[in-house]
Amino acid sequence: MADLMTLRDAADVLGVDVVTLVHIIEVGDTVPTPPVPKDYKDIVFTADDIERFKTEVSRRRFLDFKSDYADVYVHDEGPGARGLEFGPGWLGILKEFCDSLREFQNAGYRARLRWGKEKFGALRLFTDHTSELAAYIGERRGIAYGKSLRTCQECGELARLRFGHSICLTLCDRHKHLVGEPNPERDGIILDVEAWSRKQREGEPG
Template sequence: MSAVKSTGVQKMTDKKLYTLAEFSELVGGRSDLICRILDAGDIRPHNIEPDHIFKPFSVVINSLRFSDDDIEPFKAEIRRRKFEDFKVAYADVYAPDQVPGARGLEVNPGWTGILENYCNQLREWRADGWSIKLRWAKEKFGSIRIFSNIDHRTMTPLQAFRLSRLDEWARRRSLQTCQECGRPGRLRWGSHAATLCDRHKHLVGELRAEDGVILDPDRQKMDKEGRVHGWPENFLGRYTWTDTDLGLDEGQTMDLAKSMEIEFRPFLSPDLRLDGTDLELADLRKKLLAVDQAIGRHHWVKFQLRQRGYEIAIDTTEPCSTVDEIRRDAIIAEIEMIMSGEHV
């Protein structure tokens, strides 16, 4: 028995081990990325200082040793953190930033699912004829910020509304999702702010007094009744959207009519409720998209419910409106042709 034990020890000591610098070069990742992986604590190297997150950095670095058994797990994790599979799967709607000082996907891999859902929506819009792509993303105050290739000055009112709503959906979803692993999490306040699950909350260090109190830094103006002070009553944006509006209320199923009332809010007066079969609503959706393209960026249109049907109202008092009285009749005529099915 003693001879067998001796042989086993000899095999262990003969295993080739690598320092952090050697291993980083071997797996094709920078040493700081390897350290971030170690901080998360989901993958352990062959040897690391016990309770390393509480030890001095120099002590931990000197204790690190990696073996050949560590190569594949770390390569897979590096690939995950670089979003390599995502970039391949969504190459049709992801256009990496190419300008000087270009930015990338500067978020942690736990938010991959959010980026995937975001890009799935972009695919639907591209099918509607809108050439929009994801360009880059970052983390700010524990939530995701996503940027597209579209110049906001060229968007129609409906496009601006839809993109703003999608951006806010992603931001709020990220505040409920651990940025390391994708499991349910919340905003943690420590040495910095980060949205993490219980398993990864150690990444912010010792928690501050604000932890558990401030759960959404961008919505601190909202009171417990859901009112936002200092904003106009009809303000359309992140402060007025409910979780149901954004599709975050998973306790309710939203039908197509309700979904369209939200999607086309810039065109619909507050008292207008849509109804009809799914086929009729799908046809209406196609027409409203055509109206959006017809009126352009600076024309503001509202469909209002009246006793004998719908009325089209063009608001020429809006600061961004470029509709004069001469153009008004022509625009309404074009919209009426679209809504009647004569021109879509």
């Protein structure tokens, strides 16, 4: 094929690092037209591929969300600023959480999302809010956390926490390959790392 683009060149055009681009390919939902070789350094892209990957990169950057929820999402600033550091499959959970922040704002309270991340396969959200709302927002944060442990962070389908030997992520059957070979001592046994850790500290079994 003529006018093929290398992995590095494609990453530069898309404005992402190579690791991010390789991850998108590994997920398997958006892949280059030429067959993907075993050695990722040899991956190439067509011009049409680049357009499809642009759409996927925008989805993973939550660009539509940031526009639609600009009234409640005020991105983190300053040294060490963080963003929305989790998979696009949790978008519905994110919107539901921000809809509740909107309700608080409409009632005259300060309630804003600053950033969020995936940790141990669960969604963690960080807010800026008036002290009166601490318990209410904490409750909604807990709801989002619980839903994330049942939702594939890649596609939003029903999922569970998957343990590989070096990583754990909440994924559906279609995306479970992202954690690699399952760790039989934990996979399917620990479904919430935070709850499991709390039980260990309290000396409870399992």
